[in-house]
Each structure stands twice: as C-alpha cells, then as structure tokens.
Amino acid sequence: MLAVYGVVGDQRRWLLALARKAEEERWWASADHRDHLEALRIIADSASEVFDYAPAVIPPMLRTPSYALAFPCAPGVSPARQRAFDAESRKALTSLRGARYSFVVDEAALRRPMGNTEVMADQVEWLIGMVRVNGLDLRVLPFGRFGCPATAFRLYRFAKGAPLVHFGDHLTSVLLDDPVDTDIYESAMTALLAHALAPFESVPILEDALARLSGA
Structure with missing residues (x-):
C-alpha cells in the first residue's frame, strides 16, 4: 500500500517500523512523538490534496505561536511536549509542496477566547493575511449552517491510492485507511465544503471578528 502512495525505499521501511512500534505502545508515552509528525509529513508530501x-x-497548522502558547495542555502532557507538537504542526504549513490544502474553520473558533484579546486579534489578523496575500484556501463555517462534526480530522487524497484519514492530538494519533471508515470522513468533508463560505466570502467574517476583538 505504501508503494501505491509513492512511499518507497528507506521511508517505507521507517514507516513500517514505526507502525509496528505503535502497535506495542502508546506513542505519546514515548519520547519519539516527533517520529509521528515526521510520518505525517511524509504522507502529506505524497498527497495531492489535504x-x-x-x-x-x-487547526494546529494555522495557529500563531501566541495562540498555541495560550492553548491549554492536555491532561498528562507536559507543556514542553505540547509546544513542540504545535511548533512542528505550524512548520508543516511553511513547507507545503505539491498538495492542495483546504481548511475549514468553525466560526466558534473565532469567538472562543484563547489567551487574551490581543492573542485572538493577532491570530485572526494572521488568518486574514494568509487568505489575502498567500491565497490560503481557508473557509469559515458560519453559525446557522450545518451541524459540524465534533471531531477534528485531516483527510489525505492521492493521485494513486485510496484516501487516508488522520485524527489525533497530543495524546492520540490514529490513521484510517479502511474505505468503510474513510468514506464517512469523505462525506463529512463534502458536507463541510458545501456549507462553508468560500475564501473571499470568509474574509468579511474574519474582519468582523477582528473588529470586535480590536474594540474589546
């Protein structure tokens, strides 16, 4: 299956060894959690769409450093490990290759306080800049549209091979490849994209959120 996705040679052997290790222990309990971020990077490099x-x-990839710093640590996870996880996730955004990335941000994320108002304002302003200047495919899912899924997930599509779905955080990391499972998330993705605003329509929502935060 890895060969179908274009992962061959040393990367293939390394991923297989990592998968065997993951079956033996909870990866977050080990000191090798960066290996899993590296595994996701390899998968993303092989994907055509994410x-x-x-x-x-x-989403972790879109968090500013100050937003990530204000994010509460998960139980049992040291602040240092969570900061490292967030930093590695953000780094992935700066090294995007051939894959086309799309993000859906729940409007609630723009209103839910994380840190102080300055932290939130910086985060929203950064998102606006990424859409306007960098052409980021960021879509806001406004209130009143679609009962959004309760679980965060990332879906990878490939030019060859079936899609993969990843979901997890600082405590868990799960990769799904069974079509019975991935079809569910494919349907969720289709519904989210259908109900979320296009990037150019999302900017006014982001600007409104920034205005509220700036006037707070």
Whole structure:
C-alpha cells in the first residue's frame, strides 16, 4: 500500500517500523512523538490534496505561536511536549509542496477566547493575511449552517491510492485507511465544503471578528 502512495525505499521501511512500534505502545508515552509528525509529513508530501478541519478551535497548522502558547495542555502532557507538537504542526504549513490544502474553520473558533484579546486579534489578523496575500484556501463555517462534526480530522487524497484519514492530538494519533471508515470522513468533508463560505466570502467574517476583538 505504501508503494501505491509513492512511499518507497528507506521511508517505507521507517514507516513500517514505526507502525509496528505503535502497535506495542502508546506513542505519546514515548519520547519519539516527533517520529509521528515526521510520518505525517511524509504522507502529506505524497498527497495531492489535504483537507483539514477542527471544531471550535483553530487547526494546529494555522495557529500563531501566541495562540498555541495560550492553548491549554492536555491532561498528562507536559507543556514542553505540547509546544513542540504545535511548533512542528505550524512548520508543516511553511513547507507545503505539491498538495492542495483546504481548511475549514468553525466560526466558534473565532469567538472562543484563547489567551487574551490581543492573542485572538493577532491570530485572526494572521488568518486574514494568509487568505489575502498567500491565497490560503481557508473557509469559515458560519453559525446557522450545518451541524459540524465534533471531531477534528485531516483527510489525505492521492493521485494513486485510496484516501487516508488522520485524527489525533497530543495524546492520540490514529490513521484510517479502511474505505468503510474513510468514506464517512469523505462525506463529512463534502458536507463541510458545501456549507462553508468560500475564501473571499470568509474574509468579511474574519474582519468582523477582528473588529470586535480590536474594540474589546
């Protein structure tokens, strides 16, 4: 299956060894959690499309450092490990290759306080800049549209091979490849994209959120 996705040679052997290790222990309990981020990077490099969604909060790849710093640590996870996880996730955004990335951000994430108003204002302003200047495919899912899924997930599509779905955080990391499972998330992705605003329609929502934060 890895060969179909274009992952061959040393990368293929490394991923297989990592998968065997993951079956033996909870990866987040080990010191090798960066290996899993590297595995996701390899998968992303082989993908033609990546879809990312997180309910109520900004997706990890789109978090500013100050937003990530204000994000509460998960139980059992040291602040240092969570900061490293967030930093590695953000780094992936600066090294995007051939894949086309799409993000859906729940409007609730623009209103849910994370840190102080300055932190939130910086985060929203950065998102606006990424859409306007960098052409980021960022779509806001406004209130009143579609009962959004409660679970964050990332869906990878490939020129060859079936899609993969990843969901997880600082505590868990799960990769799905069974069509029975991935079809569910494919349907969720289709519904989210259908109900979310286009990037150019999302900018006024972001600007409104920034105005509220700036006037707070």
